[in-house]
Amino acid sequence: MAAEEGKVDPMKQFQVEPLFGSESWEIAGFNIAFTNSALWMAITVVLIWGFVFVGMKRELVPGRWQMAVESFTGFIDDMLEANIGKEGRKYVPYVFSLFMFILFANLLGLVPVGIIPSVHAYTFTSHFTVTGVLAAISFSIVLIVGFWKHGIKFFTLFVPHGTPVVMIPAIFVIELFSFLIRPFSLALRLFVAMMAGHVLLKVLSSFVIDGMNGGIGTSLLVATPSFVLMIAISALEILVAGIQAYVFALLTSLYINDAEHLH
Amino acid sequence: MDPVSAALIGAGLAAIGAGMAAIGVGNVFGSFLESALRNPGAADGQQGRLFIGFAAAELLGLLAFVVAMILIFANPAA
Numbered sequence: 112m113a114a115e116e117g118k119v120d121p122m123k124q125f126q127v128e129p130l131f132g133s134e135s136w137e138i139a140g141f142n143i144a145f146t147n148s149a150l151w152m153a154i155t156v157v158l159i160w161g162f163v164f165v166g167m168k169r170e171l172v173p174g175r176w177q178m179a180v181e182s183f184t185g186f187i188d189d190m191l192e193a194n195i196g197k198e199g200r201k202y203v204p205y206v207f208s209l210f211m212f213i214l215f216a217n218l219l220g221l222v223p224v225g226i227i228p229s230v231h232a233y234t235f236t237s238h239f240t241v242t243g244v245l246a247a248i249s250f251s252i253v254l255i256v257g258f259w260k261h262g263i264k265f266f267t268l269f270v271p272h273g274t275p276v277v278m279i280p281a282i283f284v285i286e287l288f289s290f291l292i293r294p295f296s297l298a299l300r301l302f303v304a305m306m307a308g309h310v311l312l313k314v315l316s317s318f319v320i321d322g323m324n325g326g327i328g329t330s331l332l333v334a335t336p337s338f339v340l341m342i343a344i345s346a347l348e349i350l351v352a353g354i355q356a357y358v359f360a361l362l363t364s365l366y367i368n369d370a371e372h373l374h
Numbered sequence: 375m376d377p378v379s380a381a382l383i384g385a386g387l388a389a390i391g392a393g394m395a396a397i398g399v400g401n402v403f404g405s406f407l408e409s410a411l412r413n414p415g416a417a418d419g420q421q422g423r424l425f426i427g428f429a430a431a432e433l434l435g436l437l438a439f440v441v442a443m444i445l446i447f448a449n450p451a452a
Binding site for chain 1: 422425426428429432433436437439440443447
């Protein structure tokens with residue numbers, strides 16, 4: 112459904128556009144042109160690297176920056192310790208990278224770089240392909256760890272202790288489905304939460320723009336309240352960005368716990 | 375009824391799901407706050423469970439949003 116001329120199209124912000132490279136850049140039929148999505152991923156990685164690198168001086172009396180980095184690693188460390196136990200320590204690098212990547216991506220998408228002409232913020236976590244890959248990595252770790260550690264006994268995960276024998280086939284099927292649905296729910300939650308917030312902001316911004324163009328009456332009646340609401344929703348979006356990164360990391364650690372300890 | 379208007383009505387109906395999820399998320403945080411005030415000492419230990427409950431309740435609202443988006447922007451019938 113294309114928007115008419117002069118209207119704000121809330122879906123345009125999610126368009127993946129090649130920055131350089133073209134259709135002819137192909138490997139095995141897949142276009143590998145450098146897109147805005149790839150650019151923002153690169154920016155995210157550079158920022159995380161810089162953030163952690165500055166805090167890695169290992170001073171005896173930590174400065175503010177080192178405190179900030181250590182509180183992030185400590186937060187993930189505590190979360191894994193609480194959910195998995197002491198075996199959880201070895202997953203700190205993965206879950207920390209995952210958490211920081213999603214957190215920085217979500218927050219970067221909210222940075223108002225759009226005030227510079229022809230620069231557009233882009234939230235790559237609002238794409239199912241990106242969150243799907245992250246969820247697939249988490250799910251693969253669960254599968255690999257589970258089968259590595261427990262072998263064929265990993266399937267007892269689908270039959271909780273004390274299940275009556277008659278119920279075993281039904282419970283097995285239900286548990287298997289709830290297990291297989293995990294990567295989808297994980298990916299879908301992050302992608303939709305980010306997309307919904309950005310669509311909402313763009314719809315409200317179209318109210319502001321059209322209201323201002325409509326004259327003094329609609330400016331006061333429509334545009335001003337919408338603008339105030341936009342500020343409030345932006346604050347909410349910052350909260351959501353943090354919560355979604357936390358929830359992704361938390362659920363990943365819970366799933367890894369299942370693989371480590373079965374039930 | 376032509377498919378386009380039917381899809382738009384369906385997308386509007388999907389908003390009910392978003393409202394229902396709002397009730398669910400409100401319930402999760404409301405119950406947490408209620409019990410946290412009764413026993414503040416145990417509250418911090420349950421924060422992980424709080425967010426698991428929040429994530430589960432929220433997911434269903436987000437699914438309703440996905441249904442609405444599919445009906446509007448990727449409708450196979452229209």
